Amino acid sequence: MVDITSADSLASGNIVIDGTVGECFSDNAKMSMRNVDVFYAEKQAIHDVSFDLEKNQVTALIGPSGCGKSTFLRCMNRMNDIIPICRVTGSLEIDGDDIYHKKMDPVLLRARVGMVFQKPNPFPKSIYDNVAYGPKIHGLATNKAELDEIVVTSLKKAGLFNEVKDRLDEPGTGLSGGQQQRLCIARTIAVSPEVILMDEPASALDPIATAVIEELIDELKEKYTIAIVTHSMQQAARVSQKTAYFHLGQLVEMGDTKQIFTNPRHQLTENYITGRFG
C-alpha cells in the first residue's frame, strides 16, 4: 500500500518558513509589493509577501497548487476587486503610485497593468474587434486608420498577424487554442500596458503552441515588464530572469532564475524544483 501524504505535509514537514530568502528587491523596480496580506473572508491566502517586479524583465511566480501565486498576480491589477469577500492589505505600487489608493481608478490601473488568463478567452467577436476593443474604450485611436494600425501592430507583436491577416473579420473563437491565446496577448498589447500579468498562459496549450508563446514572452520583455505564473518549472527556467517561489501563501525564496534552479537556498525550493512534490 502506498502511503498517501498531502503535498503540504511532505513539503513543510519539519521545514520552517522564516521570511523570504534571496534577493527580492531591485533598484530598477517597475512594481513593488511590501507586506502584502490577502484574505478571502476569514481565510488568509497570502502572508506578508514583499518583492519587486524588475523593469523589462520576466518574473516567474512558481509554487505548488493553492500556494497563492495566482491570487497574488490578480492583486497586482485589482482583478480581485470583483470578488466581494477578498481583502488586500499592505502596499502595492506601480512606479510609486499606490494601486489600492482610494484615488487609483481600477480602469486606469488595468490599462497600465494588462492581464492574460489561463484559458484563452477571446470575445465572441471578430479577430479585429477583439484587438480593437481595448483601444476603442480607452479612446486611443482618433480615427479608423489609427485603429487599424494599432490592431495590425498588436497582432504583429503577438506573432499572429501572418496567420490571420486574411480573416480579420472572422470570429476570434474560431482560432486554435494557441492562436486564441496569442490573440488575447495581442488584445492586451493593443492597450499599450506597462506591465503584463500572465496567469499560466500556456497551461491549456500543446507543446508547439507553448513554444510559440514562450518565444513571444521573451520578445515582449523588451517593451514590457512581465510577471508570469506557471506550473511548469521548465517554462519558468526558459522564459524568466527572476523567479519567486511561493508556498502556502508565503514567498519562500526569490532570486535570479539561474540561481534558483541550480542552487536554491531554501530546502522547500529545492524539494519543489527537484520534483519531490508539487
Add this chain to the structure above:
Amino acid sequence: MTNSVDTVLPRSEVTERIKLGLKKRHRSELIFKSFGLTALTVGFLLVFFLLFDIISKALPAFHQHWVKLEVDYSAANLGYTDGDSLDKLSYRGTLRKSIYNQFPEVKSRKDKRKLNGLYSSNAEFAIKDYLIANPDVLNTEQYVWVRLDDDVDVYLKEIESLGEPLIRIDATEAQWVKSLVENDYIEKRFNIEFFTSSDSREPELAGVRGALTGTMLTMLVTLILSFPLGVAAAVYLEEFAPKNRWTDIIEVNINNLAAVPSIIFGLLGLAVIINVFGLPRSAPLVGGIVLTLMTLPTIIIASRASIKAVPPSIREAALGLGASKVQTAFSHVLPMAMPGILTGTIIGMAQALGETAPLLMIGMVAFIVDIPASVTDAATVMPVQIFLWADSPERGFLAKTSAAIMVLLGFLFIMNASAAYLRRRFESN
C-alpha cells in the same frame, strides 16, 4: 503495489457480474425511452386534436351568406325631395318595402316581423351606403347585396356541412330561405369583415379588428415597459448589486411575485393605476402596465439565469483590458445573455398575451365597438373578446369564438417567430 480489485474478485468473476447487471441497466434504459416517447406522442396528439377541433369549428366564421335584395330607390319610397341630404332619408321604410315586395304572399304583422328578421340589422345601412356611393341610382330599381341574419346564416352553413341543421328556425322562415336559395338570391362570400370590423352584438357583423388592435397596443406597452425594466433589473442584480441580505430578500420576492395569481395584479391596477393615478379605464396603457407587473418577474428570472450562465472569463477579459463594469455588462455580458433573455421575454409575453383575468378588473371587458387609435382609447383584447363571444347565446358566435382563437394563436405564432429570428441573430454573432 497490489491491485485492490484483483484481491477481492478474480477477473472472470468481474466480467460475469458486470454482465448480470447489464441486462437490468439496458431494460431500465428501454423503459425510460418508451416513457419519453409515450409522453411525446400523447402531447402531440392532444395538440393536434386541439388544433383540429379549433380549426374545424372556426372555418364557418370565415364565410358569410349574402342575400340579393331588389331595392326600389324611388324618391317617393325614400321620402326624397330635391336638395335633401342623402343621409337622413327613410331607408328603413325602403328596406321593408323591398322585402315585402319580394314576398307578396306575406300579409300578417307577425310574419312580416319574421321576414324582416331574415336580413341583418345593418341591411338598412347597406342600402343607404349604396345610394350615397352611387347617387345616380335614385329613382331606379337596384339589386343590393346585404348580409343574411346570423341564425339563417348558421342554418345554411349547417345544412351545407352536416346535411341536417342543428339550429332550429321557424318552418315558414325555412320555407322563405329555401325559395331564396332556389332563386339564386343567396351567395356565400369570404367574410373579410371578420378581420376589418370590430365587435358587434350581431354575430354576422362582429369582427376581431378592434380586439386585435387592442392586443397589439397592450402588448406594445407591455414590451416597451417590461423588457428594458426587466433586463435592467437583472443586469443590476447580477452585475452590480452587492450580494447581501437585501438582495436575497429582493430575489425571494421576485420569485414570489412570479407565482402571484394574475387577478391580484388586476386589482392593483384598478386600485392604484386607475384610482390613484387617474389613468383612463379600459385603456391599453393601463392593461399594458398591469401585464408588465405580471411579466416582469418572468423576464427578470430568465435574464438573471442567462446572465449568470455567461462564462466569467469573458467578464475577466473585459475588466482586464480596463473596461468599466457598465462597458463589460453592456458590450459583452448582455449580448451573450441575449438569447436566453429573449426566451424569457417571449415566455412572459406569451403569458401576458393570453391573460384575461387582470384585464377584467381594469375594465377591458367592456363592449367596445370603436377600433382603438391610441393607448389611451378604450379597448379590449383578444382573450377577453374570446371570453365575451364564448359567453354569448347566439349560435353565430360559436364559430366566431373558434376563429378568434385561431387569430390569437396566429398572433402568438408571429410573436414567437420574430423572437426566434432575433435570438438566432444574436446567437450567430
